[in-house]
Amino acid sequence: MTETHDTAVSPGGRPRVVLGVSGGIAAYKACELLRRFTESGHDVTVVPTASALEFVGAPTWAALSGKPVATDVWSGVHEVPHVRIGQAADLVVVAPATADLMAKATHGLADDLLTNTLLTARCPVVFAPAMHTEMWEHPATRANVATLRERGVLVIEPAEGRLTGKDTGKGRLPEPDEIFETCREVLARGTTSPDLAGRHVVVSAGGTREYLDPVRFLGNRSSGLQGYALARAAAARGAEVTLVAANVALADPAGVKVVRVETTAELRQEVLAAAAAADAVVMAAAPADFRPVTTSEAKIKKAADGSAPAIELTQNPDILRELSADRVHPGQVVVGFAAETGDASGSVEELAREKLARKGCDLLVVNDVSGGAVFGSPDNEAVILAADGAAVPVPRGSKTVLAHVIWDQVAARLGRDT
Structure with a gap:
């Protein structure tokens, strides 16, 4: 399952x-996932287990798929469904994937149509587990998950939250929209080859x-969309991902640990803590360069004479430079972002090259933000500059496309140290 799949499509040109x-x-919840697939033009065959029914x-x-449901190996035997369905698929996604289902898949059991389909599929396979925390953490389940991942199956980390009854913890099915986004990335790449697995x-x-x-702040226009695209792409490539999100109103990407922060000091603390065990750090956030020397405990009132208050600022720590200078272990790859506009002192790329040298990171993703480009947009274009002098231009496209090009560059550098 680790090889790239030459994507075949249905006669109507739709991915199967x-x-x-x-x-x-x-x-x-899989009903909502099914709806997302069908409404985006995919040809979906639903294969539920007897328990799922x-x-x-x-x-x-x-009704939701617009097709008959394949429920057992005895219906339409002349079409050999236990073999045909898996052979014809461009993607198999199991959501929810129970502990029992994953155990059967790990050991090659095939006692129903779904497990037969998993044995015959030669396309990318994605599992979205859902179960109680104790079941997810049991050594048998953990061993099965590890084996599946070694075989190239993408097993998404479950979310944390409310489970059946009053229980809460890790084991909740990730949101269907986020499972869909992960699957769409896998389909676009044609593989679940986990080049970031174990990272x-x-x-x-x-x-x-x-x-x-208490009510006013200095901030910027960063939406977090590019950082979230990077986190989602890394998870789809098999990585364990920690996403430190500053003031972002976006759904948690499937299989990603999200740590929420507000200030630059909080961002620094959480990023440095997570970086201690990281193979790569990508600083896609936009930390404020300055902060007020003092913060008023009460709302600052307007002056009767119409004058504005004087606000004294001080520089915030340079997190990217600190990460680059104090690497936890040799081979750690550090990636920065630079939003530039160019000025009388130099062009966008010239200023970015100076910043790359000053920050000391391995890669710098440079955005020309003249006129407010990039911020809040689903698209992006950039040049990825490397410390070794290389430059990789990425033409305008989705932020997901840019995310994968960045991870391609990171994965290549990680490979040099393994």
Whole structure:
């Protein structure tokens, strides 16, 4: 399953997706995942287990997919469904994937249509686990997950939150929208080849706030979209991802640990802590360069004479330079971002080259933000400058495309040290 899959499509030109649904209470959420696939033009065959049909009936799956539901190996035997469905698929995603289903997949058991499909599939396979925390943390489950990942299966880390009944903890099915985004990335790449498997990466995203008083702050226009695209892409490539998010109103990417912060001091603390065990750190966040020397405990009032208050500022720590100078271990790759506009002292690239040397990082992703470009947009274009003098231009496209080019560059550098 680690080889790139030459994507075949259905006669109508639509990618063929098999949605496997195993018997967990989260099966109802797979309905929303199915809707996302069908509405975005995918040809979806739903293969529920017998237990899954206890939670959501076959008519629901048929209505949402627009196709008959494949429920057992005895229906349409002349078409050999236990072999044909897996052979024809461009992607198999199992959501939810229970502990039982993953155990069967690990050991090659094939006692129903879904497990037969998993054995015959030669396309990328994605599992979105959902179960109680104790089941997820059990040594048997952890061993099965490790084996599946070694074989090239993308097993998404479950989310933390409310489980069945009053229980809370890790084991919650990631949000369907985020599972869909991960699957879309896997389909676009045509592989779940885990070139970042076994790697821990840290990504920062968003813009920090430096408070003047309880209601006012100094900030910037960073939306966090590029950082989130980087985190999602890294997870899709098998990495353990910690995302340090500053003031971002976006859904948590599937399989990513999210740490939320507000100020530059908080961002620095969390990034440095996570970087201690990281193979790569990508500083996509926009930390404020300055902060007020003092913060008023009460809202600053307007002066009767119309004068404005004088605000004394001091520089914030340079997190990127600190990361680059104090690497936890040899071979750690550090990536920075630079939003430049160019001025009388130099062009965008000239200023970026100076910043790359000053910061000491391995790669610097340079955005020309003249006229407010990039901020809040789903698209981006950049030049990735390397400390060794290389430059990789990335033409305008989705922030996801740029994210994967960045990880390509990171993975190549990590490979030099393994």
